[in-house]
Amino acid sequence: MVQSRDAERTRSELLEVATEVFSEQGYSGARVDEIAERTRTTKRMIYYYFGGKEGLFLAVLEAAYRRIRDLEQSLHAGDLEPVDAVRRIAELTFDHHVDHPDFIRLVSVENIHRGRHLEKVESLRELGAPAATVLDEVLARGRASGELRSDVDAVDVHMMISAYCVFQVANSATFGYLFGRDMLAPDVRERHRRILGDIVVGWLTAH
Amino acid sequence: MVQSRDAERTRSELLEVATEVFSEQGYSGARVDEIAERTRTTKRMIYYYFGGKEGLFLAVLEAAYRRIRDLEQSLHAGDLEPVDAVRRIAELTFDHHVDHPDFIRLVSVENIHRGRHLEKVESLRELGAPAATVLDEVLARGRASGELRSDVDAVDVHMMISAYCVFQVANSATFGYLFGRDMLAPDVRERHRRILGDIVVGWLTAH
DNA sequence: CAATGTATGTACCGTTTCGTACATTAGCCA
DNA sequence: TGGCTAATGTACGAAACGGTACATACATTG
Numbered sequence: 001m002v003q004s005r006d007a008e009r010t011r012s013e014l015l016e017v018a019t020e021v022f023s024e025q026g027y028s029g030a031r032v033d034e035i036a037e038r039t040r041t042t043k044r045m046i047y048y049y050f051g052g053k054e055g056l057f058l059a060v061l062e063a064a065y066r067r068i069r070d071l072e073q074s075l076h077a078g079d080l081e082p083v084d085a086v087r088r089i090a091e092l093t094f095d096h097h098v099d100h101p102d103f104i105r106l107v108s109v110e111n112i113h114r115g116r117h118l119e120k121v122e123s124l125r126e127l128g129a130p131a132a133t134v135l136d137e138v139l140a141r142g143r144a145s146g147e148l149r150s151d152v153d154a155v156d157v158h159m160m161i162s163a164y165c166v167f168q169v170a171n172s173a174t175f176g177y178l179f180g181r182d183m184l185a186p187d188v189r190e191r192h193r194r195i196l197g198d199i200v201v202g203w204l205t206a207h
Numbered sequence: 208m209v210q211s212r213d214a215e216r217t218r219s220e221l222l223e224v225a226t227e228v229f230s231e232q233g234y235s236g237a238r239v240d241e242i243a244e245r246t247r248t249t250k251r252m253i254y255y256y257f258g259g260k261e262g263l264f265l266a267v268l269e270a271a272y273r274r275i276r277d278l279e280q281s282l283h284a285g286d287l288e289p290v291d292a293v294r295r296i297a298e299l300t301f302d303h304h305v306d307h308p309d310f311i312r313l314v315s316v317e318n319i320h321r322g323r324h325l326e327k328v329e330s331l332r333e334l335g336a337p338a339a340t341v342l343d344e345v346l347a348r349g350r351a352s353g354e355l356r357s358d359v360d361a362v363d364v365h366m367m368i369s370a371y372c373v374f375q376v377a378n379s380a381t382f383g384y385l386f387g388r389d390m391l392a393p394d395v396r397e398r399h400r401r402i403l404g405d406i407v408v409g410w411l412t413a414h
Numbered sequence: 415c416a417a418t419g420t421a422t423g424t425a426c427c428g429t430t431t432c433g434t435a436c437a438t439t440a441g442c443c444a
Numbered sequence: 445t446g447g448c449t450a451a452t453g454t455a456c457g458a459a460a461c462g463g464t465a466c467a468t469a470c471a472t473t474g
Contacts, residue, residue, distance in 0.1 A: 005439085005441075005451055005452075007450080007451065010451080010452085024319075026233045026234070026235055026316075026319045027236065028233055029234065029319075031430090031432090032431075032432060033430090041452075042453060042454085043433090044434090044452065044453065044454085045451085047432095047433070052432080053433090108377070109319060110380070110381055111315065111378050111379070111380045111381055112231075112233050112236075112312065112315060112319075113233075113380075115380030115381050115383075118380075118381055127385050128385040128386040155386050155388060158386075159382065160402070160406060162378075162382070163370045163371045163373070163375075163378075164367065167369065167370030167373060168370075170377070171314065171315075171318050171370075173318045173325075174317055174318055174322050176322075177326065178325075178334050179335040179366075181362060195359065195363060198413070199367060199406060199410045201413075202413035204409075206405070206408075206413060212420085212471075213421095214420080238461070238462090239462060239463085240461070249423060249424085250462090251422065251424085251464090252421080254463070255420095255422080259463075
């Protein structure tokens with residue numbers, strides 16, 4: 001196969017395919033050879049650009065987290081009333097999660113390995129802040145107006161929302177199977193989306 | 208090493224160690240040799256009792272799920288008022304999850320593999336029912352008395368509780384790292400436990 | 415106490431899998 | 445255009461890994 005060279009395309013194609021394979025098979029389950037075969041290049045390039053299997057995984061993690069961070073920063077709810085804003089944030093988070101199952105699965109994989117790889121990625125040291133600041137501002141306004149309870153902080157709320165959303169994707173196989181509920185079906189999804197909004201609003205307005 | 212034979216002990220020791228290794232390393236990451244080495248017997252016994260690596264994993268899954276089912280059945284909240292009952296159920300579920308991280312991690316591993324193994328375990332076909340029936344009864348009483356909202360079912364509530372509890376354990380590494388919150392610390396745990404109760408009660412009583 | 419089947423240990427095999435040595439080509443710049 | 449470097453391809457090696465053949469010891473039972 002003689003084809004023109006394009007370093008950037010080779011690199012990004014490897015990243016893309018690797019994201020898929022790692023999220024489908026886990027870190028140990030992913031095969032370097034399989035990743036290479038699914039691209040238009042060869043295994044050699046993984047070692048050339050990423051140094052090895054672990055380097056590739058780190059790059060995949062970094063790219064995935066960067067994507068979610070960018071999205072979180074684009075989420076602005078400053079023009080909504082506090083109660084509407086938290087519902088909005090919850091729903092957008094929900095949409096983002098169900099639209100990016102690969103990312104969620106990747107996070108699961110990384111947690112199996114106790115975050116060992118994540119800690120090696122310098123650029124992800126201070127990633128939490130953005131998601132928390134938007135919520136923080138909304139909660140402050142809600143507390144001031146007396147609409148929202150004051151005994152929880154932004155991280156508490158973010159965790160609750162994340163937990164619900166992550167579960168939808170990360171545990172859909174076992175939960176769906178055991179309770180006979182297809183978590184991927186559009187109507188079920190829409191229902192869960194509404195329920196999440198109800199939960200967050202009900203929780204934060206009860207006091 | 209000459210030691211008296213004890214088939215049952217060999218079997219259960221293999222299961223115990225395998226649970227640990229699979230939940231720590233994932234399915235593909237777990238090494239048959241390592242599991243064997245950590246026991247007082249040899250690799251040979253894994254093939255003798257479980258047929259192979261996958262058979263061992265199936266047995267581990269089955270044992271873990273059986274343990275959680277037994278606990279769910281022992282959970283009786285019939286003598287409590289509906290509102291207190293749901294908080295109680297939520298808190299007991301929380302306690303159980305944080306006390307059995309291996310099980311949660313195992314479920315994560317199984318979900319990475321899309322529940323492929325779980326489906327092979329005959330004895331786990333109808334496992335969902337127990338957890339749902341207890342909640343179902345409480346919700347019915349709450350609806351009748353007008354204390355609890357009527358637009359959600361037991362599976363919805365169970366899912367919400369599971370999501371929150373599973374997240375505590377399954378995502379503690381990445382979430383804890385990114386938000387600088389040690390999810391395993393006793394005081395944090397206690398706080399999250401109370402918050403879960405507040406969430407469930409606030410949600411179900413808002414209508 | 416002999417016989418028989420269950421339980422266990424050892425040594426090894428074939429494959430898979432990550433990684434690399436070596437060769438080669440494409441494009442850029444003097 | 446000729447050379448130089450970045451990029452890519454091929455073939456292979458060594459170790460890891462799941463699995464098994466074969467030998468053997470224990471314990472139960474008739």
